[in-house]
Amino acid sequence: MKSMETARLTDQAEVKRFIAKLLQASPAAQTEVMVTEWDSALTRFANNGIHQNVAERDVSVRVRVVKDGKTGVASINQMNESAAADVLKRAIAIADLQSKGEVVPMPGPAKSQAVEAWSDATAAATPEERADFVEAICARARHAGLKAFGAFSTGSEQFAIANSLGVYHHHRSTEATINSVVMGEAGSGYADRGAIDVRELNKDEVADEVIDKAQRNQNAQPIEPGTYEVVLEEYAVAEMLEFMSYTGFSALAVEEDRSFMRLGERITGDAITIWDDGLDASGLPAPFDFEGVPKQRVDLIKKGVASGVVYDMMTATQEGRQSTGHGLPAPNTEGPYAVNLFMQPGSAAKPDLVSGIKRGIWVTRFWYVRIVHPKLSIITGMTRDGTFLIENGKVTRPVKDLRFTQSMLEALDGTVAAGKTTKLQIGEFIGASRVPAVHLKAFTFTS
């Protein structure tokens, strides 16, 4: 039975032949082919039992053609000869039916640095292994008189991109994630982990964290909204970083005057250094972007100073520079996107971040964050699954979840300390962040 669960991805040489044939068949001046194939499974649990358990195998073949200064993009989820002919025909038809428009240039060949992001163990993970992992958490919760909820996923993917200018890149990756909420009668806790290799996910460690948090977070009492010193755990810091990337770290956002990034100026506290690095193996590495450009490290905020933004082919060409390898799949009007984020850790042990706080709030995670004011970097959202009062340097009791409305840059400007360890947070849809927990001087809770 085990062999059936070995990742059922098409042989890499076959993918390369398929792409080559498609490029050869194209009558367009320039053609780009992107193939993404994945085999993934997810086991979901609630009330201490598995209630949803799914698997899928799919592929996306995406073709971009440039013909007479006109662009057409089409995709199909089959990888065979007739599908190739169909998707090419549709892309050409779109190009033929339109008047000349803006053409996003295709890159020429450049060597990308190989990064290892594959684990045979993850690719071969079975439903029984996922069930056993989940049962370990559920059993611990049951024993503690609590209920466990969550999802455990394992998946493998290969991604290849090529164009008629000679680009060909191929990368394969695996990913395993576990997230869990454990609930009691009057409160909940949370934990998650993500890794390339499923064997790095430790069920006891996850169970320890989520059950301890749930037990400590029972019978929370309300607290007056207002501005408090806070400790944000890595879950919350990573979410803040993702929103900073979404609103501010792209060259297009700066060009369109939508970003909070004022390059060369100090925009937040000098304890804050943030960069993007798709080649760092401690993140979720990918050696090239969705336009086939090798990824470069980009320093975004250096000691509080806005120092750089990420580029794709369009924004780089407009500014007469090289793409940093942050392009999204065509057609893309959203601009480049930083998806491999890192925040500089500090020197404090995470439990010591509360020292020196007379009255503050410990936040496990955020929930339903949305942008209120992009240029002032103001977001709103709720705390969730473990919000605690800090009194005289100690976490004392749980408090009811609070809504915050806060400028991210202003909050980070008041960074008192950052944890010396970092945690990898895998994004829900794309990319990952590696961040420390932080102690911030002021954070505004509005209700």
Add this chain to the structure above:
Amino acid sequence: MKDLAEAALNAAQVKGAGYADVRLDEHVQQDIIVKNGQLAAVSDDASEGFGVRVLVDGAWGFAGSARLDKHEVEEVVDRAIRIARASARVRTAPVDLGPAVTSRGHYRTPLERDPFSVPLTEKVDLLLRADAAMGAVKGVSIREGSMEFLRQRKVFASTEGAFIEQELYESGAGIEATATSPDEVQNRSYPNSFGRHQGSGGYEYVVAMQLDRHGGRIAEEAVALLTAPQCPSGVKTLILDASQTALQIHESCGHPTELDRVFGTEAAYAGTSFMTPEKLNHLQYGSPQVTITADATTPTGLGTFGWDDEGVPAQQSFLIKEGLFVGYLTSRETASVLGQQSNGTMRADGWNRIPLIRMTNVSLQPGNSSLEQMIAETKDGVYMETNRSWSIDDKRLNFQFGTQLAYEILNGKRGRLVKNATYAGITPEFWNSCDAVAGRNEWSVWGLANCGKGQPPQTAHVAHGAAPARFQHVKVGILK
């Protein structure tokens, strides 16, 4: 397709499934974006595949694949069965689906003009005309217009004997103008935010929007917002336009009445609900002005279909009746827990996902007021229009929304334009403060094509009928 469906169901039964269903799905989508006077993107995406859902030993398994051949069907069924057996190792109570569903039939979205037969040039011309109207206004820095067209052909078959074919169409379009200054980014969109106004139907749905007639107005509003004063802070009367009322219904009534959330099956992701079963028929959710229905037969609604993805026929049910909480959105499995029958809300966002309880067309029924009358009756208030930001807690109680446009209302008259408007509240307090809803002639159906739920994530297309509505004693103007 029928052969593959039968092969899957036969294989599932032979291999030990007590129940199985199969969905075959073919999905085509065209997207067009015009930005700053240029055609910026046209794409044509196609996806097809099948998913098999099985019950073995009272536990669920599901597998799907894009490969539509009989060998793959065998493999996928094997995989679903193996997954279900693994689920059974960590099962709680065995799944009870209630009475068998044996629906058979065919449904096609009513439409006048197939959007895929409309020439690309006609669509692009309309977007370019709207773009030019926005571009004629000085101070607009970004102009964008988009259209999206979808066609989904799907087959549902089950071991209980159901066999359904559906052909669903959606058409959508929208424009947006953005103006910036050193401290501000202000945008105005038409007819709705989230990129587009979308409905079930053909190209006539897009033509009716008259995008080119509204480009100039929204561009002027975006520019004016740059220099408008901040929305005042305080507790005031709040009047919402129909589109923002629609989003308020979505977040604070649609989601908390999903019975799977109530039972905790979304707890680790989308959250739970404050509308727990002991509150059914007891909770005064809103004022007597508030009646909210779920209706999968509403014309042009994105939640309109013939049968849901469990084969249950489209139907209407009450969620809130004159303020009282009276019903949930249900599936076969969740309804049976309450001794009810499904009201047909299970939908998957493709062949590779299992169906979940999703809103259909969850609508606030029209009242007998009007926007004009509501403003005339208000001494100190704010009128807010078109969503800009939205956030609500995991139990769907504590919310904060922002809108693109707002006007002060003073002594019965519309006053100054104000920017960065926000309001916040607690769901039952808010809906109980509703003292007026506009009538049928101001009521319209608003599609939301970005409703997220589930792991792996799924995006549902849902809709809300709504009219302008008024709420008393609401906290407004929360910026920080």
